[in-house]
Amino acid sequence: MNFAQAEKHLLDLELFGMRFGLDRMRKLSTVLGMPQRRFASVHVVGTNGKSSTARMIAAILERAGLRTGCYTSPHLCSFRERIEVSEQPLSEAGLAEAVTRASRAAELVDRTLGGDDRVTQFELLTGAAFHALARARVDVTVVEAGLGGRHDATNVIPSKVQVLTGVDLEHTRWLGPTLRHVAEEKLAVVPAHGCLVSGELPAEAEAAAARVTRERPARRVRVDPSSQARVPSLPRAPGAYQRRNFALARAAAEAFLEGALDEEAVRAAAAAVSIPGRLERVAERPLVIHDGAHNPAGATALAESLPEIVGSRPLVGLMAIRDDKDAAGILTPLLGRMSEVVFTQASSRGLAAATLSSLAGQIEAALRAEVVRGPTAALARARELAGPEGVVLVTGSLGLVADLVRAPGSRASSL
Secondary structure, X not given: OXXXXXXXXHHHHXXXXXXXXXXXXXXXXXXXXXXXXXXXXXEEEOOXXXXXXXXXXHHHHHHOOOOEEEEOOOOOOOHHHHEEEOOEEOOHHHHHHHHHHHHHHHHHHHOOOOOOOOOOHHHHHHHHHHHHHHHOOOXXXXXXXXXXXXXXXOOOOOOOEXXXXXXXXXXXXXXOOOHHHHHHHHHOOOOOOOEEEEOOOOHHHHHHHHHHHHHOOOEEEEOOHHHHHHOOOOOOOOOHHHHHHHHHHHHHHHHHOOOOOOHHHHHHHHHHOOOOOOOEEEEOOOEEEEOOOOOHHHHHHHHHHHXXXXXXXXXXXXXXXXXOOOHHHHHHHHHOOOOEEEEXXXXXXXXXXXXXXXXXXXXXXXXXXXXXXXXXXXXXXXHHHHOOOOEEEEEOOHHHHHHXXXXXXXXXXXX
């Protein structure tokens, strides 16, 4: 395959959906020659902050002298963004080669499966990522779990350090109805004699973490909330929630290096790291910020971070939310921060903008809201409402952010 064919092949696999279980992934890894065993790894799980924390860990370890890989999801424009070597996206040729290799392996695996079972998109991409990273001879890869942990395709790595960014109710259909169930699914990535790094957790999740690390047994590193006050300046990753993520990343890097952490490497990483689609400044006059907060916990963290970035300037929201998300839970912490809001519909499973506007009116009766069809036209209207001295916040869905940054006419993936 060439690059375009590789991207199309991955997008076509979305038709077959998501399927839990590690049997296919284990078989795929075996056919690929177990590439994930050719580098050390750090496994990042949690409800929010996984991509940011993973990129931050990789940034610190890179500046500590290691050749790093990073595997995150989802992407905004190209699958290349999910696989990084030394903080650079995999090349087009590199992705094409890796997907070709993984696809041939998947064909062999599919022949062993019954019924309509087959290697999924995420499994194939994960296999391709591990192949590409092993081929690039990275020393360590920071791997973000896709969903949960126990049955996630990434849970075939022999990770040295496991990072739990936080726990909130999410994907309860697959992960279970309570915080304890969700936490246990994520904590299943902790192996015997692993090292679990986490920040402050809800009581149910903390109890699960204590039990898991006791039974495995595994080392436990707790990051005190006050540690974010000691985080160096993050000029390209602003906001309180990013300081929390960086404090967690620093502790994870220190645990991986077994305490031999160069503070200059930490400061250099803090100065350089940037996270696409997370409090990302993309334009000035008006200031336009992209943040893909897409669940209540993420929206709350975003709302807490807005005052230091927006100040007293008028804030106009541009929002779209997927039809399978808790729209009220996302809107509630954010609407009170906005002077006006423009609702639109993202191309990937977006909830109708009129429905969002009606729901917003029930939450904030005095809110001035408009509905504009199409993300591009909606952004133009939001910029107009904000004026050159205001701020536009694009949020509610990574799919909305992707619609605005993706090349015109390119095919969207489900985020």
